[in-house]
Amino acid sequence: DAGITQSPRHKVTETGTPVTLRCHQTENHRYMYWYRQDPGHGLRLIHYSYGVKDTDKGEVSDGYSVSRSKTEDFLLTLESATSSQTSVYFCAIRGVRPTDTQYFGPGTRLTVL
């Protein structure tokens, strides 16, 4: 257990509304990641952070933004949710070297109607 929580765990929203998902970690890890999981695609990286206020885009960043104002919190925002953003979202932290293993939160299931 890497001390990662995600909130909310489930959310249903309507197209066009903003949505913010929160990832919280308790172990002071520098690197944090947001993924989305869709059937047949495995996990795809949305954004990641390598420190407070330091973030970068992943493979599927369009329509998403992130913020990290504290080490422990990494927020994912859908500025204007679309049905294509219906997915399960996972947050992860990067563990210590040498293997840089990633450890995952429990996920947030988001449905955009």
Place this chain on the structure above:
Amino acid sequence: AQSVTQPDIHITVSEGASLELRCNYSYGATPYLFWYVQSPGQGLQLLLKYFSGDTLVQGIKGFEAEFKRSQSSFNLRKPSVHWSDAAEYFCAVGHPPGDSNYQLIWGAGTKLIIKP
């Protein structure tokens, strides 16, 4: 571009039978290699990892995996499956090791179905 292929979308195995899940990767150097398991409605749990040394690695729940450089493969095995092993299994490649841009590249997953 780096990629990870899990050729089997679904695999059905009888309880007590042996299991092998395939994973092939495309990468210029020896990457870090991982297997994760995801039970229905759950998050991802690390089964095992390879980053150097002995090419046969042992993981949790009785799983093992063998890194074969010549075949660019990292197949997951278990000698005797249990009904509780029914889940989806993901192979991942980590690159570049130790770099600030370090990312995991994921396979699409293999769903394991256990026949009683």
